[in-house]
Amino acid sequence: VGLGGRLDSTNVITPQLSLITNISFDHKDLLGDTLPKIAAEKAGIIKSHVPVVISERQPEVEAVFTERARAMEAPIVFASDHLSLKAAGDGFDVYRDQQVWLTDIRPELRGLYQQKNIPGVLQSVVRLKMMGYRISEEALRTGIANVVSLTGLKGRWQKLSDKPLTICDTGHNPAGIQMVVEQIKATPHRKLYMVFGVVKDKDLNDVFGLLPTDADYYFCQANIPRAMDAYDLAAKAGAAGLRGVVERDVNKALRRANEAAGPEDLIFIGGSTFVVAELENL
Structure with a gap:
């Protein structure tokens, strides 16, 4: 979304799945001056019965998301509970429930913060596959390795x-x-x-x-x-x-x-x- 979530214009959409990345201070004049207040605005994208993935379990705000998900009867999962990345050469190995799942993942986006973002993306893929979407490992690797050229996203390290x-x-x-x-x-x-x-x-x-x-x-x-x-x-x-x-x-x-x-x-x-x-x- 563009800013926050609850009042963002994109929130008119009812998605197949919602994904919320880690929460930090920003736009405090509009979203609130505490992390729970900001999280509450982000949680505004959680829709009735629509699964939601939270990239990182943060003690200060996790209750905001679990309570909103419970109220909306939306299945919720914290990606960091199940997935982690470990540096391996020029890429990463992905661990799922402490077992190696994917090796030598090489994201085109090189910022260190991708270590926080990628688990949320991968957990979303896991959930989508549970819902019947067919996403191959090859497609997953290709998407991560070519995200800039495929989307035109710029300015990320x-x-x-x-x-x-x-x-x-x-x-x-x-x-x-x-x-x-x-x-x-x-x-x-x-x-x-x-x-x-x-x-x-x-x-x-x-x-x-x-x-x-x-x-x-x-x-x-x-x-x-x-x-x-x-x-x-x-x-x-x-x-x-x-x-x-x-x-x-x-x-x-x-x-x-x-x-x-x-x-x-x-x-x-x-x-x-x-x-x-x-x-x-x-």
Whole structure:
């Protein structure tokens, strides 16, 4: 869905199955300022007698989903109760109820957060097959291995170029930023350059505490009314110990980062879906 769930326009559909990924803080002005409140909005997509898969069992919110499912008489399963991924070479092995189920799964989406998303997808496939859908292992592997080329999905730990390695990602809430920072740390590089912009309704207190302090930042803004002014962002970031310069235009900011970076450096573009969407070579 687009935003939340209960009041999202896509919620007019009665699906064959619903899937809800892990819950984290985002859009608190609209969805609520606690995880249970946000989960309640997400749970609004659970329909009467329609099976629902929850990707991750989170103690803070699991009761929200189980109670909603009970009220709607909807079969519910938490994917993390049954499925887990273990890194194996360039891919993953999938364990189902602690037994190896699928080996050498290689997702085209390379973000670390796929370790949380893929179990939900696979559990959904298990449920659909129980409902009579015919989905072969080959089709499953092909879908995961080619999800970008099949769907056109972009901006999910997407490599734009080498030397310097240039990556963009649309992660924009604290949970997403944390995963991005972990992946940056795991990516070999000499110096880090961050092209970074956010929307003005974003609570930045938690985000700033996650961002690398040893990076050079180029603060920018997407060309939309919701974008936080790049100078305001730079001032707030500076107060949090992040150093950088302002270049409002996203692509100009990237060009400046490219001019400063060496071949062994890493350039990251993110902070907002809208910033990534404006990249010319996406």
